[in-house]
Amino acid sequence: MRADLLVENIAGLDEALTAVDAFDRALVTGLLRPQPAQAAGLTELANAVSGTPLAARVAEAADKAAAGSAGEDHFVALAAARTALLGSVHDALMARVAEASGRPRGAETAPAPGGRQGANLLAAARSWLSDLARAGWQGIDHDTVSGAAHVVSAMLPDPALRRLATLLDGLAAELAASCPGSALERIPARRWGDLWSRAMLLTLPGVADAPVTGTVTGRLLPLGIDVQEHATAVQAQVHAVFEPADGTAPRLVRASVSVPKPDTVVGAGLWQLLRPHMSLLAAVSDGRSMDLAEMPVTAEGDLLWSDEHARPSEPADAFATARVALPTAIDPATAPMDRHPARIAVPVFLEGYAAQRDDEALTFTVAGHPLAVDTDRIPAAGPLTPEAVAASGACIGLLRWDAGTYRVQPLAVETTVRKKAVAIHAGGWAGGTTDKAGVRSEKAATDAVAVLRERAGRLLRK
Amino acid sequence: MSDWERSSTARVTAPSRPRKLAKVPFVELADGRLQGVVSSGSDIERVYVSSVAAGTYAFACSTNNNRPCGGARGSFCNHIQALINEAVLQYGADRVARYLRVDIADGDIGAQTITAAMSSTRPPQADTKAAAPVFSRFLRHLAYLELAPTTAPLPEMQWFPPTRQVA
Numbered sequence: 001m002r003a004d005l006l007v008e009n010i011a012g013l014d015e016a017l018t019a020v021d022a023f024d025r026a027l028v029t030g031l032l033r034p035q036p037a038q039a040a041g042l043t044e045l046a047n048a049v050s051g052t053p054l055a056a057r058v059a060e061a062a063d064k065a066a067a068g069s070a071g072e073d074h075f076v077a078l079a080a081a082r083t084a085l086l087g088s089v090h091d092a093l094m095a096r097v098a099e100a101s102g103r104p105r106g107a108e109t110a111p112a113p114g115g116r117q118g119a120n121l122l123a124a125a126r127s128w129l130s131d132l133a134r135a136g137w138q139g140i141d142h143d144t145v146s147g148a149a150h151v152v153s154a155m156l157p158d159p160a161l162r163r164l165a166t167l168l169d170g171l172a173a174e175l176a177a178s179c180p181g182s183a184l185e186r187i188p189a190r191r192w193g194d195l196w197s198r199a200m201l202l203t204l205p206g207v208a209d210a211p212v213t214g215t216v217t218g219r220l221l222p223l224g225i226d227v228q229e230h231a232t233a234v235q236a237q238v239h240a241v242f243e244p245a246d247g248t249a250p251r252l253v254r255a256s257v258s259v260p261k262p263d264t265v266v267g268a269g270l271w272q273l274l275r276p277h278m279s280l281l282a283a284v285s286d287g288r289s290m291d292l293a294e295m296p297v298t299a300e301g302d303l304l305w306s307d308e309h310a311r312p313s314e315p316a317d318a319f320a321t322a323r324v325a326l327p328t329a330i331d332p333a334t335a336p337m338d339r340h341p342a343r344i345a346v347p348v349f350l351e352g353y354a355a356q357r358d359d360e361a362l363t364f365t366v367a368g369h370p371l372a373v374d375t376d377r378i379p380a381a382g383p384l385t386p387e388a389v390a391a392s393g394a395c396i397g398l399l400r401w402d403a404g405t406y407r408v409q410p411l412a413v414e415t416t417v418r419k420k421a422v423a424i425h426a427g428g429w430a431g432g433t434t435d436k437a438g439v440r441s442e443k444a445a446t447d448a449v450a451v452l453r454e455r456a457g458r459l460l461r462k
Numbered sequence: 463m464s465d466w467e468r469s470s471t472a473r474v475t476a477p478s479r480p481r482k483l484a485k486v487p488f489v490e491l492a493d494g495r496l497q498g499v500v501s502s503g504s505d506i507e508r509v510y511v512s513s514v515a516a517g518t519y520a521f522a523c524s525t526n527n528n529r530p531c532g533g534a535r536g537s538f539c540n541h542i543q544a545l546i547n548e549a550v551l552q553y554g555a556d557r558v559a560r561y562l563r564v565d566i567a568d569g570d571i572g573a574q575t576i577t578a579a580m581s582s583t584r585p586p587q588a589d590t591k592a593a594a595p596v597f598s599r600f601l602r603h604l605a606y607l608e609l610a611p612t613t614a615p616l617p618e619m620q621w622f623p624p625t626r627q628v629a
Contacts, residue, residue: 017468021463021468142492142493142494146493149602153602153605156606156609157609157610159610159612159614162612162614162616163616163617163618166616166618166619167618167621170618170621170622173475174474174475176492177474177475177491178474179494186464186466186467187467188466188467188469188472188474189463189467189468190463190467190468190469190470190472191469191470191471191472191474191621194470194621195618195621198618198621202618210614210615227624228619228620228622228623228624229477229619229622229624230619230622231475231477231478232606233616233619233622235615235616235619237615254615255613256613256614256615256616257611257612257613258611258612258613258615258616258619259609259610259611259612260606260609261606261607262603262604262606262607263478263603264478264480264481264483264487264488264552266477266478266479266480267480269480273611274611277611277613278613298615300615302614302615303613304613304614305613306613335617337617338617340470341470342470342471342620342621343617343620345620375626376473376623376624376625376626376627377623377624377625378624378626379624380624380626386626402469402470402471403465403466403468403469403470404465404468409623441480444480444482445480447482447483447484448480448482448483449607451482451483451484451487452483452487452604452607453607455487455501455509455604456604456605456607456608458506458507459509459526459600459601459604460601460604460605
C-alpha cells in the first residue's frame with residue numbers, strides 16, 4: 001500500500017469541511033432565534049452548494065432558517081446540503097484510498113432507492129428532529145429529548161424502519177445523557193450534525209431502502225469482523241472476498257447481522273444475540289470459508305444473509321486471503337446516502353511496518369509514512385488487544401478516515417506468542433470460545449439475559 | 463474546533479459495565495432522576511419502582527401495584543440503596559454523582575459516599591407519580607429482547623464504534 005498518498009493534502013477538502021463546521025455551529029445554539037453568526041453559518045453552507053442542483057432550495061432554506069422561520073422542508077434541504085458536501089469529501093477521500101491500495105474499482109453504481117413505508121412515523125421523526133434543530137444542542141432538555149421515545153418504540157418492530165429507528169435511539173440516548181445542554185462543557189458538533197442530518201434524510205420515504213440487485217454463487221473467504229454498538233443496538237459486519245463460481249473477478253463483500261438489545265447486555269452477550277442468526281460468525285471463528293448459493297446481494301456489496309443459502313466449506317486462513325485474494329478484489333459501489341467519510345471502511349493488508357507506541361496512541365510506520373492505528377475500536381469481548389497489535393508483524397484492517405486523518409482499525413494481526421507465530425482476530429469469539437476470560441464473559445451474559453427473560457415473562461404479558 | 467468536536471465518531475457516553483441483574487434488573491439515569499426497578503426479596507411477582515431526583519435528592523419507592531414501600535419513610539429504603547449501588551456498577555461512580563449533582567472529592571467517590579452525601583441533606587419524600595412511567599420504561603427495556611434481528615445492513619451503525627474505555 002502506498003501510505004505516502006494518505007498523508008498528502010487533498011485539494012478543496014478543508015473548504016468543504018469549513019462550510020460543514022459553519023452549519024454545525026449554527027445547530028449548537030439552535031435556530032429558534034438565530035444570531036448573526038448563525039445566519040452567516042447558514043449562508044456559508046448555502047454558498048458551498050451554489051453550483052449544484054440543490055442551490056435554489058438550500059438558499060431559500062438558509063434564508064428562512066436565518067430569520068428563525070424554517071419549516072420541516074427547509075430543515076430537510078439544509079440536511080441535504082450538508083450531506084452533499086460530505087459526499088464530495090467522501091469521494092475525494094475514496095479516490096485517494098483507491099490509489100493507495102491499488103485495487104480495481106467496480107464500474108457498477110448503486111441504484112436510486114424507491115418504495116415508501118410508515119409515512120406517519122417518518123413525519124413524527126421529522127417533527128422531533130426539527131424541534132432539536134430549533135432548540136440547538138445547547139438548548140436540549142429532558143422534555144425535548146424524550147419526544148423520540150414513542151417514535152422509536154413504534155418504529156423498531158418494523159424491519160423497514162429499523163435503520164432510522166436504530167439511529168434515533170442511539171442519538172436520543174446520547175442527548176439524554178447530555179441534558180441539560182446548557183451545562184455541557186463541549187459539544188460533539190460534527191458527530192451530532194452527522195446524526196441529525198442523516199436521520200432527517202432517512203425520514204424521506206424510500207431513502208433507507210437498499211434494493212437487492214441480484215444473487216451470488218461461489219466461495220466466500222472471510223477477512224475479519226467489525227463490530228458496532230450503542231447502548232441498545234449491536235451490529236457485526238463480516239468483511240470478505242467473494243470468488244464467483246463462474247470464474248469472474250473476485251469482489252469485496254460484507255455480510256451484516258444486527259439486533260436491538262437491552263443496554264445491560266454487553267461483552268460476549270453481543271455475540272450471543274447475533275450468533276444464532278448468521279452461521280458465518282461461527283465459520284469466521286473456526287477459520288473456514290463458506291460456499292454461497294444464490295445469496296441475495298445489493299449493488300453496494302452487502303450480502304442479505306440467510307443461512308439457507310450458505311454452507312461451511314474448507315478451512316481458509318484470513319491472512320492467506322489478505323495476501324493472495326484481496327489485492328485483485330473489486331471494490332463495491334457506494335450508495336448515494338452512504339457517501340460520507342465516516343462510512344469509509346476499506347479492507348487493507350499491511351506488513352513490514354514498524355509499530356510505535358506513544359502514550360495511548362499507536363502508529364504504524366508504513367514505507368516511511370505514519371498511519372494512525374485505531375485500537376479503541378477493537379471490541380472488548382475478543383482475544384485481540386492493543387498490546388498484541390503493537391507487537392504484530394502483519395495486520396488485516398479497515399482503512400477509515402475521521403477528524404482529518406486516515407487511520408487503520410485492526411481486524412486481525414499476526415504476532416509471536418511464546419516464540420510461535422499466531423493469528424489473533426478481533427472477532428475471534430464470535431462463534432464461541434474456550435478462552436478463560438471469554439468463558440467468564442459468556443457466562444455473565446447468559447445470566448443477565450436469563451434474568452431479563454424471567455422478568456419479562458412474569459411482568460411483560462399482563 | 464478540537465479533534466473531538468470534528469470527529470464523526472466522538473465517544474459521548476462510555477458503554478455500560480456488566481453487572482448481575484438478579485436484584486436490580488433495571489436502572490437508568492433519565493428524566494432528571496436515578497430511577498429503576500428492584501426485585502422484591504420475598505415475592506417473586508413483586509417489584510419495587512424506586513427513584514432519587516437529581517439536585518433535590520427527593521426519593522420515592524413503591525411497588526408496581528402502586529403500594530408504598532414500608533422502608534421509604536423519612537430516609538432511603540434498602541431498595542433505593544441497592545439502586546444506587548447498581549447504578550454505580552453500571553455507569554461508574556463519577557457519572558452517577560455528576561448526574562445527581564452530588565459534590566464529592568474525586569478520591570472518595572463511590573456508592574457509599576454518594577448515598578451518605580445525599581442522606582445527610584435529609585432529602586424530602588417525593589410522591590410516587592413517577593412510578594408508572596418508570597415501570598413502563600422498564601417494560602419497554604425488556605421488550606428489546608423480543609425484537610427480531612435483521613441481516614439487512616445498518617450503515618448508520620458506522621457512527622457507533624465500540625470503545626475499550628469503561629464507565
